[in-house]
Every structure is written in C-alpha cells, then in structure tokens.
Amino acid sequence: MVQHQTARLDATFAAISDATRRGVLDRLGRSDASITELAELFAMTLTGMKKHVGVLERSGLVVTEKVGRVRTCRLGPRGLDEEAAWLDAQRRRWAARFDELDHVLVELSNKERQHGKQRTE
Amino acid sequence: MVQHQTARLDATFAAISDATRRGVLDRLGRSDASITELAELFAMTLTGMKKHVGVLERSGLVVTEKVGRVRTCRLGPRGLDEEAAWLDAQRRRWAARFDELDHVLVELSNKERQHGKQRTE
DNA sequence: TTAATACTGAACCATATGGTTCAGCATCAG
DNA sequence: CTGATGCTGAACCATATGGTTCAGTATTAA
Numbered sequence: 054m055v056q057h058q059t060a061r062l063d064a065t066f067a068a069i070s071d072a073t074r075r076g077v078l079d080r081l082g083r084s085d086a087s088i089t090e091l092a093e094l095f096a097m098t099l100t101g102m103k104k105h106v107g108v109l110e111r112s113g114l115v116v117t118e119k120v121g122r123v124r125t126c127r128l129g130p131r132g133l134d135e136e137a138a139w140l141d142a143q144r145r146r147w148a149a150r151f152d153e154l155d156h157v158l159v160e161l162s163n164k165e166r167q168h169g170k171q172r173t174e
Numbered sequence: 175m176v177q178h179q180t181a182r183l184d185a186t187f188a189a190i191s192d193a194t195r196r197g198v199l200d201r202l203g204r205s206d207a208s209i210t211e212l213a214e215l216f217a218m219t220l221t222g223m224k225k226h227v228g229v230l231e232r233s234g235l236v237v238t239e240k241v242g243r244v245r246t247c248r249l250g251p252r253g254l255d256e257e258a259a260w261l262d263a264q265r266r267r268w269a270a271r272f273d274e275l276d277h278v279l280v281e282l283s284n285k286e287r288q289h290g291k292q293r294t295e
Numbered sequence: 296t297t298a299a300t301a302c303t304g305a306a307c308c309a310t311a312t313g314g315t316t317c318a319g320c321a322t323c324a325g
Numbered sequence: 326c327t328g329a330t331g332c333t334g335a336a337c338c339a340t341a342t343g344g345t346t347c348a349g350t351a352t353t354a355a
Binding site for chain 2: 070079
C-alpha cells in the first residue's frame, strides 16, 4: 500500500516535471480537448502529443475517451491531493528545521568567534 | 524570467519524482548528513548517492559544504514554495472544472436519453 | 466509392537517468 | 610515514524520455 503510494508519487511528479504536460493540464482545466487540438497548441506531432497524454493518463491525472475517430482528453478524477499533501508536510518539516537552525547558528557563530574553524569550497 | 521559472519547476518536480531523493529530503529534515550517512541509509554506493545529491543540489533543494574530507548536506533555503503554489493553482482550476462538469453532465445525460450516442473503448 | 481526417504503432534517434565498478586524491588518526 | 576514511571522476550499462518519420487503420464527409 505504501509501495503503491510511492510509485504513484513517482509517476505523478515525473508527469508534471515537463512544461508541455503542465501546459496540457492547464489547457484541460479550461475545457476538454482532442489530441489534435493539443498537438497544434503545443506545435508538435500527433504522435508526440499522444505520448505526453499517455504519461498523464498512466499517472491518473488525465482520462481519455475515444468516440468515433477523435480521442477526447479531460482532467481525471484523481487530482493532485496526495502530491499537495506530501509537499505541505515537507514544507512544514523544512520550516521546523530552519527554526532549529536559527538556534544552532547562534551557537556556531559563538564557537567560531572563539577558535575559528577553516572551511573548504 | 518565466522561462527561468519553468525550468526550475521542471528541475524540482523531476528531483522529487524519485523515492530515494524524497527520502533524502525527509532525512535532511531531521538533521544534516554526510554523503556516507545517506549512502548507508539508502543502501547504495557513495557514487550513486552523490549523483542523487547532485540532482537535489542543482534543483536548489539541498546545499552542501565540504569541510575536511566530509561533505555535509542540508536543506537549501529555497524550499518548495513555488511548487506548492503551482499545485494549489492547478487544484483550484481542477475543482472549478469539475463544478462546470456537473452541469454539463446533467445536460449530456438528458441528450443521451434522447438520441443515445454510441461509444468506443 | 473516394478522399480527407484523426489517431495509432513501430522504428529510430539523441540524450538523460539510476545505478554500478574502478582508480584515484585529500585528509585524518596513529 | 602509513593506513583507513570520505569523497570524486571517468567509464560503462540498461532503460527511459522526448521527440521524429513512416506506414498503417478506422471514421466521417462529399
């Protein structure tokens, strides 16, 4: 179960680490779109866009449905809740860590003033 | 400037799309650590861990400092604010889109009840 | 029926990723 | 000085990514 969550975080963060795919999500936030529409919008081949949509689909962020010859893409029901939760938890720990460091830094600068340690790089 | 932001989002999301690297961020949230400590914790070679740290460093999430022969890694000052902001904006659009869809779905199901369209896949 | 449209899959390409081993180099302990 | 420790870089490997072209298939329009 945790394994599963981890893999999903992997897939989703990888999916949104590409500017084109973030753009596709933006676009689908306005309205559904066909592969052709998306390919034109991002100036690439149908095949190329289909791959991007495939990545988004595998991550669960987008769902598609083919009616006749056109495949319509829309935002999936899964959303980005888990990812947002991970980010927030991390940011909280980050903040806590920096609070801690404030104290440590004060101690450090006291020590350094006393017997000045050398540093590389 | 926008170009720059985009590239940074790319790099950061890519950086956190790997479970090992997310683990390293977790670990550094508790305290700073050397490459050796991190490598042992995640059961991989020093060289392998150094690459991961390199990715985190290039994304700005981690900073390192070498004193003597040990390189100490810590959380960088940059944080995940921009990424959280992007995620939140996206989630808001997502929600708005689904509100919209609620209405559309009602209309659609009315139409379909009338002249039942066929679907593939 | 014919032609245009929309997608699909295979194959290819260059580059990146996630890991390894091996051979160093610098530093610290004794 | 010597040896162990900690890191570093180069080279290699398998696989993935982001794109392309080309050759289809299925659907719709005329």
